[in-house]
Amino acid sequence: MKKMIQWLCGFCLLAGLLSGCHTKFIQDQVEIYAPEDPELFSTAGIDAQGYRLDAQTEHRVQSQILRSSKSFTISFWFKPEANFEWTTLLSMGRDDRHVMQLATSGNPTGERCGLNYSIQSGNKAYRVISEKEATVETGIYNHIVLTQEGNTVTLYLNGEETASGNVAKQVKQLRTDELILGKSLIYNDPQAEGTFQDFQIINQAWTAEEVQAEFDRFYPKAVLDTFHFSNQDDLTGNLWFAENPVRDLYFSWSSDKPEIITDQGKLTKPTAAQGDQEVTITAKVEHKGQTFTKDFKFAVLADSPKTRLKRDRIAVNNDFQPLMNENDVLPAAAENGSQLEWTVLSGGIELQENRIVKTTASEKVNARLQVTIRQGELSETIERDVVVLDAFTGYVLSYFNGELGEERGKLAYSRDGLHWTDLNQGEAVLTSELGNGRIRDPFIGRDRDGNFVLLATEGFDNPDIYLWRSSDLVTFTDHQLVPVSLWDPFLKMSGTRAWAPEMCYDPEQDLYYIYFSDPTEKDESALYYVTTRDFEHYSYPGNFFKPGYTVIDGTVLQAQGKYWLFYKDERKAAQTIYYASTDALSKLFGEAYDQEFLFP
Numbered sequence: 001m002k003k004m005i006q007w008l009c010g011f012c013l014l015a016g017l018l019s020g021c022h023t024k025f026i027q028d029q030v031e032i033y034a035p036e037d038p039e040l041f042s043t044a045g046i047d048a049q050g051y052r053l054d055a056q057t058e059h060r061v062q063s064q065i066l067r068s069s070k071s072f073t074i075s076f077w078f079k080p081e082a083n084f085e086w087t088t089l090l091s092m093g094r095d096d097r098h099v100m101q102l103a104t105s106g107n108p109t110g111e112r113c114g115l116n117y118s119i120q121s122g123n124k125a126y127r128v129i130s131e132k133e134a135t136v137e138t139g140i141y142n143h144i145v146l147t148q149e150g151n152t153v154t155l156y157l158n159g160e161e162t163a164s165g166n167v168a169k170q171v172k173q174l175r176t177d178e179l180i181l182g183k184s185l186i187y188n189d190p191q192a193e194g195t196f197q198d199f200q201i202i203n204q205a206w207t208a209e210e211v212q213a214e215f216d217r218f219y220p221k222a223v224l225d226t227f228h229f230s231n232q233d234d235l236t237g238n239l240w241f242a243e244n245p246v247r248d249l250y251f252s253w254s255s256d257k258p259e260i261i262t263d264q265g266k267l268t269k270p271t272a273a274q275g276d277q278e279v280t281i282t283a284k285v286e287h288k289g290q291t292f293t294k295d296f297k298f299a300v301l302a303d304s305p306k307t308r309l310k311r312d313r314i315a316v317n318n319d320f321q322p323l324m325n326e327n328d329v330l331p332a333a334a335e336n337g338s339q340l341e342w343t344v345l346s347g348g349i350e351l352q353e354n355r356i357v358k359t360t361a362s363e364k365v366n367a368r369l370q371v372t373i374r375q376g377e378l379s380e381t382i383e384r385d386v387v388v389l390d391a392f393t394g395y396v397l398s399y400f401n402g403e404l405g406e407e408r409g410k411l412a413y414s415r416d417g418l419h420w421t422d423l424n425q426g427e428a429v430l431t432s433e434l435g436n437g438r439i440r441d442p443f444i445g446r447d448r449d450g451n452f453v454l455l456a457t458e459g460f461d462n463p464d465i466y467l468w469r470s471s472d473l474v475t476f477t478d479h480q481l482v483p484v485s486l487w488d489p490f491l492k493m494s495g496t497r498a499w500a501p502e503m504c505y506d507p508e509q510d511l512y513y514i515y516f517s518d519p520t521e522k523d524e525s526a527l528y529y530v531t532t533r534d535f536e537h538y539s540y541p542g543n544f545f546k547p548g549y550t551v552i553d554g555t556v557l558q559a560q561g562k563y564w565l566f567y568k569d570e571r572k573a574a575q576t577i578y579y580a581s582t583d584a585l586s587k588l589f590g591e592a593y594d595q596e597f598l599f600p
Helices: 011-017 064-068 208-224 305-319
Strands: 005-008 030-033 050-053 059-062 071-080 088-095 098-103 116-121 124-129 142-149 152-157 160-166 178-181 194-202 251-255 277-287 290-300 323-325 339-347 349-352 355-358 365-375 378-389 395-401 408-414 439-446 452-458 464-470 477-483 499-506 511-517 527-532 542-545 551-559 562-569 577-582 591-593
Touching: 030 059, 064 194, 071 208, 116 152, 124 152, 124 160, 142 208, 178 194, 208 277, 208 290, 305 365, 305 378, 305 551, 305 562, 339 349, 339 378, 408 439, 439 499, 452 499, 452 511, 499 551, 511 551, 527 551, 542 551, 542 562
Parallel strands: 323 378
Antiparallel strands: 005 030, 030 194, 050 194, 059 178, 071 142, 071 194, 088 098, 088 178, 098 116, 116 124, 142 152, 152 160, 251 277, 277 290, 339 365, 349 355, 365 378, 395 408, 395 439, 439 452, 452 464, 464 477, 499 511, 511 527, 527 542, 551 562, 562 577, 577 591
């Protein structure tokens, strides 16, 4: 890959680079990393080109400053997608006896720490270690600075010093000029994943004031970058703006069409005569004498056949799930009046007045269906591969009981959902020799092929969940103990609990969402999730639903063109079940109906 180091010499050029800073930076030389390969570019950059960091990309910087200088600064902004322990940010050296590394976190002394620096000199490693809370936050740009002044190394995170110490070896003594971003030179440590920008190496050690000035230059933009609305392409309800302050910043909001959306976010739908409207909402913040803004464009659609077709397509696509049962009756009309025409393109089924009938005796029949959505003269089609199961005849319930510390998973069945009979003569169906063997909160779901996936809590205070797969609920395979909850102070995740795991499938992304609770942070714990496509590789966890108060025990149902999340509110004044919704799992759950009691 062709890469380029731009050399900027002199104060004037550097002052232009650091526009907005009020502290004078007088250096002889600055190195700016600017690769030319477009495959390395990221769309997540702000005001400058951003670059991808992941297993498929490699960034190597040739630095004469690091090769020759006793004093230097490395400064960059990084928006991580994950923060696994020992994630490498920077690495430099010749071999395992001469290497420098900077990691987001680790445990070099046996206890968790935050941002940490190490340099190896022969058999001895010298370290500068931050407290465990001083680590990068996922989903937002973090400002990371490493300075060396002689033998003193200082680490900064988001404008604040996190650690400083003396080391016996300087970077220039590694006798190499190549710095690797996001990967360890010698260890099999986790690679950094996300986007970085504004990577620069300065030929002197910045002071704390200079670090703070660089942080203030960009921080409001980093916060604005975290603001997102999931319904900008078709706004149908009032907007909710985050309450001030947000990360110690105070924002104001304004609309360029207050007759459609007010400055407070109240929506007035346009008339047919007004037609579709595009409204720009601007977020604004004043910080350290500077003004920062970000525009959000919303489409507010007037009622029309085109609008109704658009909304019905989304709803039908959500309802058009890949698992069906014989005798299911496919709908003839959608929510907004569109007519639905169904066609079997292939497979062992036929439609009799929209009722699915198998033409083969197999328990699971593969087929391909097409639905045409018509709104007057307008139409759209959706095709999907489906698996048609036997006709629905009853229910299977998963539950657990047993003495505390010896819980086991059991199953029962019912024809009507009211009267239940234990399976396996009431004996345990789900057992495990993995972990502590305590099976709690068992859940039954199906994968896209119609096979069963079972999940369960491991005991009480454990970050892992149990997983089994089965074709018949008699024989269980692929048994795993899957770590899903990780310590992440910014997600408010303790990494000690993973309660009541459940699963749902998104055919649009061909992705399974496994969601769970980790209720340990007072008043703020969310429902969390990981994703997988194969039940072998799992993503870093994220917030599935975060209403601002502790919630547990979520379950997702799909109906009426949306995904509905039902959850328990843990506030003492509430202790009830509420619900939230989304029209796409990729958007997660943002619209909560927490003023409507379901079960007080």
